Amino acid sequence: MNLFSKQDTKLIKGCKANERQAQERLYKLYYADMLRICFRYLKSDDLAQDALNTGFLKIFQHIQTFDAKKGEFGAWIRTVMVRSCIDIGRREAKFNETVSPDEIEEIFIQPSVLDKLFVEDLLKLIRLLPAATQLVFNLSIIDGYSHKEIGEHLNITESTSRWHLSEAKKQLREMLASSAIDKPTEKTKKK
Known part of the structure; x- marks a missing residue:
């Protein structure tokens, strides 16, 4: 011991x-x-x-x-x-229970964007998500809960959990794309 x-x-x-x-x-x-x-x-x-x-x-x-x-x-x-x-x-959180599986899409984020981010930046962006979407994202991506487990914890369906995860990825991708993180600065343009 x-x-x-x-x-x-x-x-x-x-x-x-x-x-x-x-x-x-x-x-x-x-x-x-x-x-x-x-x-x-x-x-x-x-x-x-x-x-x-x-x-x-x-x-x-x-x-x-x-x-x-x-x-x-x-x-x-x-x-x-x-x-x-x-x-x-x-x-x-306010959960949207009227989600069809067709509304769920896979999101791709450019690796070059992720390389330039710090953990604190990602956490700030995650906190900008709607409460329900943020909660599902954290449970799924960060803590590794399955959609079935998330549904049981939050009293929602698995498809609603999947939709919130997809929506979180979509919104994060949009936030990353609209931020100045991946855009060249004046210094990098001159090089």
């Missing part, structure tokens, strides 16, 4: 005993990573902060259910946080 596992075990025991110091240490330890997850899933900083607080409340209320034999503690916390984001995202 490594040092990190021993610290995690002690921290978990403290939280299970409802020790405020242990809860505070756990919150500080996972705060930044969990906030990044919430920002990725939700459109506004207020919603992200709401999901973060709701997620930590659920973690502290249900820490008794964590079983180290079933998985790693950080993964359990992340799952709780993602589900909190899904709950808030579902409440905020």
Whole structure:
């Protein structure tokens, strides 16, 4: 057992005993990573902060259910946080249930555009998507959920999930194409 596992075990025991110091240490330890997850899933900083607080409340209320034999503690916390984001995202999102499979198209983004982007740029563009589309995009592309799983989490059909993913790709492609990222600047024109 490594040092990190021993610290995690002690921290978990403290939280299970409802020790405020242990809860505070756990919150500080996972705060930044969990906030990044919430920002990725939700459109506004207020919603992200709401999901973060709701997620930590659920973690502290249900820490008794964590079983180290079933998985790693950080993964359990992340799952709780993602589900909190899904709950808030579902409440905020408006899903279009009248989608036919014919409306779904595959989108291609030029590799040269992607090479010039930073992760922060992509995250900013993703946050510009409509709430429902952003939520489906994150669940599918970033977290690897299937359309069936997304449908179950969000109470939508698989075809609606596919449509939102297709729409996200289409809108991102349009945003990338209209941005100055791939357009030559004055310096590159002179070379």
